[in-house]
Amino acid sequence: MTTSGKSRLYRRADVFLHGFLIAAIFITLAPFVYIALSSFKTQISLLMGQVTFTPTLLNYDEVLFDRTSDYLRNFTNSVIVTTISTLFVVTISFFAGYSLFRMRWPSYVVNTFLIWSMAFNLIPSVTLASAWYDLARTVGISNDYLALVLAHTTLHLPIALWLLASFFREIPRELEDAAYVDGAGFITLVRRVVAPLMAPGLVATAILIYVFSWNEFPVALALTNNETGTVPVAIAKYAQEEEIKYTQMAAASVLSAIPALIALLFGQRFIVRGLTAGAVK
Amino acid sequence: MPHFSPLGKYLSLLPALLVFALLALLPVINLLITSFHEVSWQAGTKQMEWVGLDNYADIPADPLFKAGVINTAIVVIFATSAQVIIGLALALGCSALGKKGRFYRPLIILPLLIPGIVIGAIWRLMYNSEFGVFNLILEAVGLTGHDWLGSSSTALASVIVVDIWHWTPFAFLLLLAAVESLPRDVSEAAKIDGATTWQEFRYVTLPLLYPAIFMTFLFRAVMASKIFDEVFLLTSGGPGTSTEVVSFTIFQRYFLQDNPGYGSALSVSIIFVVSVIIVIALNAGRSRELAQS
Numbered sequence: 279m280t281t282s283g284k285s286r287l288y289r290r291a292d293v294f295l296h297g298f299l300i301a302a303i304f305i306t307l308a309p310f311v312y313i314a315l316s317s318f319k320t321q322i323s324l325l326m327g328q329v330t331f332t333p334t335l336l337n338y339d340e341v342l343f344d345r346t347s348d349y350l351r352n353f354t355n356s357v358i359v360t361t362i363s364t365l366f367v368v369t370i371s372f373f374a375g376y377s378l379f380r381m382r383w384p385s386y387v388v389n390t391f392l393i394w395s396m397a398f399n400l401i402p403s404v405t406l407a408s409a410w411y412d413l414a415r416t417v418g419i420s421n422d423y424l425a426l427v428l429a430h431t432t433l434h435l436p437i438a439l440w441l442l443a444s445f446f447r448e449i450p451r452e453l454e455d456a457a458y459v460d461g462a463g464f465i466t467l468v469r470r471v472v473a474p475l476m477a478p479g480l481v482a483t484a485i486l487i488y489v490f491s492w493n494e495f496p497v498a499l500a501l502t503n504n505e506t507g508t509v510p511v512a513i514a515k516y517a518q519e520e521e522i523k524y525t526q527m528a529a530a531s532v533l534s535a536i537p538a539l540i541a542l543l544f545g546q547r548f549i550v551r552g553l554t555a556g557a558v559k
Numbered sequence: 560m561p562h563f564s565p566l567g568k569y570l571s572l573l574p575a576l577l578v579f580a581l582l583a584l585l586p587v588i589n590l591l592i593t594s595f596h597e598v599s600w601q602a603g604t605k606q607m608e609w610v611g612l613d614n615y616a617d618i619p620a621d622p623l624f625k626a627g628v629i630n631t632a633i634v635v636i637f638a639t640s641a642q643v644i645i646g647l648a649l650a651l652g653c654s655a656l657g658k659k660g661r662f663y664r665p666l667i668i669l670p671l672l673i674p675g676i677v678i679g680a681i682w683r684l685m686y687n688s689e690f691g692v693f694n695l696i697l698e699a700v701g702l703t704g705h706d707w708l709g710s711s712s713t714a715l716a717s718v719i720v721v722d723i724w725h726w727t728p729f730a731f732l733l734l735l736a737a738v739e740s741l742p743r744d745v746s747e748a749a750k751i752d753g754a755t756t757w758q759e760f761r762y763v764t765l766p767l768l769y770p771a772i773f774m775t776f777l778f779r780a781v782m783a784s785k786i787f788d789e790v791f792l793l794t795s796g797g798p799g800t801s802t803e804v805v806s807f808t809i810f811q812r813y814f815l816q817d818n819p820g821y822g823s824a825l826s827v828s829i830i831f832v833v834s835v836i837i838v839i840a841l842n843a844g845r846s847r848e849l850a851q852s
Contacts (some may be wrong), residue, residue: 291655292659296654296656298652299652299660299663300691302649302667303661303663303666303667305724306666306667306669306724306728307666307669307684309724310681312681312684312685313680313681313684314609316571316684324690325689325690326690327695329695331614369574370575371570372572372574373572373574373575374571374572374575377567378572381567381571383572389586391575391579394583397834400830400833400834402784402785402787402805402806402829402833403785403787403806404785404809404826405825405826405830408813408823408826409580409586409589409592409823412590413586413589424674428582429582432578432582435578435579438573440729464567478790489672493676495787495788495791496677496810500814506574509674510674510675510676513676513677513792514676514792516680517683524687527684531680531681534673534677535672535673535674538669538672538673541672542669544666546665549668550664550671553668553732553733554732554736
């Protein structure tokens with residue numbers, strides 16, 4: 279076979295592969311386009327199944343600013359709960375990870391934590407939701423931000439620990455040793471050496487935990503009420519009404535995807551790194 | 560090797576230990592205790608009555624639970640298999656294109672980042688029997704539409720399709736990482752020996768990918784067994800019990816019917832069964848590795 283013939287063959291295979299992947303992208307994106315288009319329709323236009331329509335911002339206006347809509351409050355609740363629990367998770371798992379993987383704990387301590395991290399992911403969060411609901415009710419903090427923040431922290435700490443374990447394994451100990459020999463104390467060491475080296479791992483973990491917490495539904499459903507409900511709880515409520523306001527549900531859905539889109543635009547590398555790190559290594 | 564004062568060592572682990580003990584272990588132990596009781600709330604105080612194993616004895620006869628277990632198993636088997644197969648095809652395609660394949664990656668993984676509830680909302684609109692996009696297309700080409708979520712023959716399949724669409728990107732990502740870390744010399748050796756593309760895939764690439772495929776399958780199976788959000792929004796377990804899944808059964812029994820004792824017994828049983836399955840699966844994986852080495 280001549281060189282040109284071979285490259286033509288490769289090119290034909292490439293065209294096939296591009297076609298296959300473009301079809302996959304179409305199937306992936308079409309539902310998002312559909313929901314976005316629906317959010318600019320009037321309810322009547324959607325119910326009539328009209329293909330062409332005049333776009334309107336009415337749904338967004340009603341979802342965000344109508345007096346009967348709680349969506350802005352739900353959005354604020356989600357930002358509060360997600361931000362605080364992500365900060366908790368990243369801070370706690372960073373120090374726990376540093377302690378576990380760098381400070382000579384007996385192996386059974388390290389293993390207990392790692393097995394907990396794994397086993398915890400196997401349990402359906404509905405079962406945990408019931409456990410936390412009971413606890414919150416007994417302590418008297420049910421329907422409080424605190425209950426959901428603590429629950430989300432507990433729910434996502436194992437994943438964060440698992441992720442950070444794989445990142446800790448990759449940074450060389452020699453730098454820490456050198457800094458220690460140069461007389462750096464614990465705080466200087468963490469601030470000047472470990473934290474900067476771990477920055478990519480911490481960013482990846484923070485982005486993923488933020489997205490997980492933002493998306494989390496069963497626990498949020500169990501631990502919140504109208505006042506403290508998060509975005510997924512709000513969207514689920516649309517679907518449960520007698521007469522579903524489909525186009526408003528669509529608008530609320532589009533708005534709910536904002537954090538994910540921001541994360542994907544600016545942190546794609548970190549997301550891919552984070553999602554694969556825990557599983558492959 | 561730095562030698563820190565024990566204080567730093569203990570203090571940095573303490574917060575995680577507290578979360579573990581107070582917020583993970585304690586609630587689960589509480590769940591176990593509750594599962595032996597009949598719980599009722601009177602004037603804001605909890606009344607617990609010891610009933611022994613009664614709650615557990617009720618489980619086998621629970622029609623929702625029975626349907627839930629069967630449907631969850633169907634979802635796990637079909638959704639997970641499809642995700643691994645499609646994910647593998649996408650990963651091989653993306654990786655074969657080299658740098659040009661990079662462009663597709665962020666677009667493929669988008670569904671992973673969207674709330675499950677929103678995914679449910681999107682597909683509920685698309686499946687709608689009167690104005691959903693599927694029926695509009697069917698009617699446009701002269702066929703009659705179908706009530707996808709409302710008829711018991713297609714409801715579960717419709718839920719499975721949504722799960723496949725939602726989570727294939729996850730299988731894709733894990734398998735892409737595995738494909739890209741394959742040693743190149745082996746496939747080159749196969750090419751030099753005159754292997755066709757199919758032979759190379761069947762006898763070289765695929766066997767090298769078995770561990771990754773197994774891990775992906777396991778990961779996805781665990782996640783699929785917990786399916787809740789999509790079912791909650793699409794069908795709420797109906798029509799009848801045709802899309803009832805285990806997580807939803809627990810939600811119904813514990814929260815909707817406010818039966819914490821029985822709900823806890825269900826939860827504890829699920830935790831137990833899942834642990835047993837995982838131990839078996841991991842052992843099977845290990846013995847397979849041993850047999851191969």
